[in-house]
Amino acid sequence: MGFDSLTRRYFIKRAGQFGAALVLGENILTRNAIAQATEKSFEQTVFPGKEKMTVLSSKPIVLEMPANGFEHFITPTDMFFVRNNIGMPVIDINKWSxxxxxxxxxxxxxxxxxxxxxxxxxxxxxxxxxxxxxxxxxxxxxxxxxxxxxxxxxxxxxxxxxxxxxxxxxxxxxxxxxxxxxxxxxxxxxxxxxxxxxxxxxxxxxxxxxxxxxxxxxxxxxxxxxxxxxxxxxxxxxxxxxxxxxxxxxxxxxxxxxxxxxxxxxxxxxxxxxxxxxxxxLTELDVKSIITRPIDGEKVSSRDMTITGYAWTGEAEIKKVEVSTDLGRTWHKAKIIRNGGRYVWSLWEYKWRADRTGFYVLMSKATDTRGRMQPLHQDWNQDGYLYNVADKVGVHVV
Amino acid sequence: MKIAIIVFILTASYLTTAIFAQALQLPEGEGKEKVRSTCALCHGLEIVTSQRLSRNGWNDIVERMIKWGAPVQPEDKKVIINYLSVNFGEEKKLR
Known part of the structure; x- marks a missing residue:
C-alpha cells in the first residue's frame, strides 16, 4: 500500500471517529480513537488531548508530564503521564464486559x-x-x-x-x-x-x-x-x-x-x-522526594527563595523531608505543606536565604514511617527501575 | 455541515502534524535501513534515538530483542549493533 492510500484510509477512519465524538458531545478523550489509529502508522509529536506532554515514544504511546505539571497537587488529566506497553484499544462500551x-x-x-x-x-x-x-x-x-x-x-x-x-x-x-x-x-x-x-x-x-x-x-x-x-x-x-x-x-x-x-x-x-x-x-514503590522548584539550572534573582517539592512512598506514609543546600553536608527539616497521607504524595517546602550569590546544589531526602530513607547513591539495576536517589538540582543565585 | 467542516479542518491539521512528524530521521550510516525495518516493526524509533548506551549495552539490547522475536538475520546483527553504538553511544549528546 502506498503512502497516499494509507493516508486516505486513516483520514477516513479518523474523520469518522473524531466526528462521532464531536456530534455526541462526549469527552473527546474517552472516545478518541485517533491516537490508536495513528500509533500504528506514524511517529508523531502530538496526541489529541495530550498536547502539553513530552513524547517519549509514539508506538507504544509513552508521554511524560512536563515540569510545570508539578504546579498542581491534583494533576490535570491532560498533563497526566501515559505509559502504554502495547497498542491502545478502542472499546465499544455496549459490547464491553x-x-x-x-x-x-x-x-x-x-x-x-x-x-x-x-x-x-x-x-x-x-x-x-x-x-x-x-x-x-x-x-x-x-x-x-x-x-x-x-x-x-x-x-x-x-x-x-x-x-x-x-x-x-x-x-x-x-x-x-x-x-x-x-x-x-x-x-x-x-x-x-x-x-x-x-x-x-x-x-x-x-x-x-x-x-x-x-x-x-x-x-x-x-x-x-x-x-x-x-x-x-x-x-x-x-x-x-x-x-x-x-x-x-x-x-x-x-x-x-x-x-x-x-x-x-x-x-x-x-x-x-x-x-x-x-x-x-516489582511490587511497592520505595520512598522518594523530588524538588520541583527551583528547576535544575535555574537562575534565581533573589537570595531568598522557597524550595518546593513532593515526597511519596509505597506501603507507608511520609515521615519527614530534609533539604540540604551544601551538597549534603548539613540537612534541614522541610515543612510539609499538604500531607497527602497514605498512597498520595505530600507537598513540602523549605524557605531558605542564600548567604552569597553563585552556584548551589540543592538536595532533598525523604524518610517514611517504616524508617526507609532515600539513599544518596543508587541501587543500580539493568532495567532502570525504582530510581529514588535523594534529588539534586543546581541553581545560580544571581 | 458545520460539524463536517470542523471535523475536516481538525483532522486535516492533525494529519499534517502526523505527516511532518514522521520525519523523525535516523542518522545516515550502514545499518540504518536494517534498524528501521526490523526495530520499527514492534515499536517506534524514539525509544532507539533516546538511548545512550555502551557497545555492550547495545549488544545486550539487540540480543534481548532477538530472543523476544525481533526478525534479525544473523549476518545483520553485527551491523545493527555497530550502527546503534556509533550513533547512540554513551558519549553522544542527547538532543
Missing amino acids: LAVDGEVNTTLRLSMDDIKKFKEVEAVVTLECYGNSRYFFKPKTAGNQWKKGGIGTARWKGVRLKDIIEKAGITDKSKHVVFDGADEPFAPGAPDFKRSIPIDKALDPNTLLVYEMNGMPLPVYHGYPLRALVPGWGGSAFVKWLITINISEKEFEGFYMVYKYRYPKSPVSPGTKVSPRDMTV
Missing part, C-alpha cells in the same frame, strides 16, 4: 452497569511508573528515558476489587489475581500485556477498579472504561482497559512479569546483568 474467572466459586461476567451496582469509592492516589527517573541512572539503562514526570496524582472513582472478588467467591487456590486488558501487541505473536498481583493486595480495601479520573470517565489513554488502581505500587500494576480478572494459584508468568518489571533480589554492582531467576516482580 469484565470477566472474573479462574479459581473462584462462580465465574462472573459484568457489564459497566453491573459494576456500578457495587459500593462506589472515591480516592486520591498517586501513580508513578516503575521506570520514572530512569534518565538519571549511571551507567545508563535501556528503556524510556523518564526524567521526573512519570508520576501524577488524580482523584479516582470506582469500586473495591475485593467486593467483586468476594462476589465470585475465593477458594484455597485463590493466590494471585491476573489482570488482562484489551490492549494488543503490534506484531502477531508478540506478548500480550498481563500482570498479576498477590491476593492479599487484591483484597486490600484500597485496591480499586476505577472508571472515573478527575471527575470524568477514564480517558482512553488511561484505560477506558476500567482500570486497576493498586495504591503504593507502580504503574504496571494499574492495568488499563480491563476485560478479564483471572484468579490463579500461581503468580502469572508472562513476558511482562518475567522479562520486564522485575528487580534484582539483592544489590548488584552497576552494569551487572541479572537473569530473571535472580530477580522478583
Whole structure:
C-alpha cells in the first residue's frame, strides 16, 4: 500500500471517529480513537488531548508530564503521564464486559452497569511508573528515558476489587489475581500485556477498579472504561482497559512479569546483568522526594527563595523531608505543606536565604514511617527501575 | 455541515502534524535501513534515538530483542549493533 492510500484510509477512519465524538458531545478523550489509529502508522509529536506532554515514544504511546505539571497537587488529566506497553484499544462500551474467572466459586461476567451496582469509592492516589527517573541512572539503562514526570496524582472513582472478588467467591487456590486488558501487541505473536498481583493486595480495601479520573470517565489513554488502581505500587500494576480478572494459584508468568518489571533480589554492582531467576516482580514503590522548584539550572534573582517539592512512598506514609543546600553536608527539616497521607504524595517546602550569590546544589531526602530513607547513591539495576536517589538540582543565585 | 467542516479542518491539521512528524530521521550510516525495518516493526524509533548506551549495552539490547522475536538475520546483527553504538553511544549528546 502506498503512502497516499494509507493516508486516505486513516483520514477516513479518523474523520469518522473524531466526528462521532464531536456530534455526541462526549469527552473527546474517552472516545478518541485517533491516537490508536495513528500509533500504528506514524511517529508523531502530538496526541489529541495530550498536547502539553513530552513524547517519549509514539508506538507504544509513552508521554511524560512536563515540569510545570508539578504546579498542581491534583494533576490535570491532560498533563497526566501515559505509559502504554502495547497498542491502545478502542472499546465499544455496549459490547464491553469484565470477566472474573479462574479459581473462584462462580465465574462472573459484568457489564459497566453491573459494576456500578457495587459500593462506589472515591480516592486520591498517586501513580508513578516503575521506570520514572530512569534518565538519571549511571551507567545508563535501556528503556524510556523518564526524567521526573512519570508520576501524577488524580482523584479516582470506582469500586473495591475485593467486593467483586468476594462476589465470585475465593477458594484455597485463590493466590494471585491476573489482570488482562484489551490492549494488543503490534506484531502477531508478540506478548500480550498481563500482570498479576498477590491476593492479599487484591483484597486490600484500597485496591480499586476505577472508571472515573478527575471527575470524568477514564480517558482512553488511561484505560477506558476500567482500570486497576493498586495504591503504593507502580504503574504496571494499574492495568488499563480491563476485560478479564483471572484468579490463579500461581503468580502469572508472562513476558511482562518475567522479562520486564522485575528487580534484582539483592544489590548488584552497576552494569551487572541479572537473569530473571535472580530477580522478583516489582511490587511497592520505595520512598522518594523530588524538588520541583527551583528547576535544575535555574537562575534565581533573589537570595531568598522557597524550595518546593513532593515526597511519596509505597506501603507507608511520609515521615519527614530534609533539604540540604551544601551538597549534603548539613540537612534541614522541610515543612510539609499538604500531607497527602497514605498512597498520595505530600507537598513540602523549605524557605531558605542564600548567604552569597553563585552556584548551589540543592538536595532533598525523604524518610517514611517504616524508617526507609532515600539513599544518596543508587541501587543500580539493568532495567532502570525504582530510581529514588535523594534529588539534586543546581541553581545560580544571581 | 458545520460539524463536517470542523471535523475536516481538525483532522486535516492533525494529519499534517502526523505527516511532518514522521520525519523523525535516523542518522545516515550502514545499518540504518536494517534498524528501521526490523526495530520499527514492534515499536517506534524514539525509544532507539533516546538511548545512550555502551557497545555492550547495545549488544545486550539487540540480543534481548532477538530472543523476544525481533526478525534479525544473523549476518545483520553485527551491523545493527555497530550502527546503534556509533550513533547512540554513551558519549553522544542527547538532543
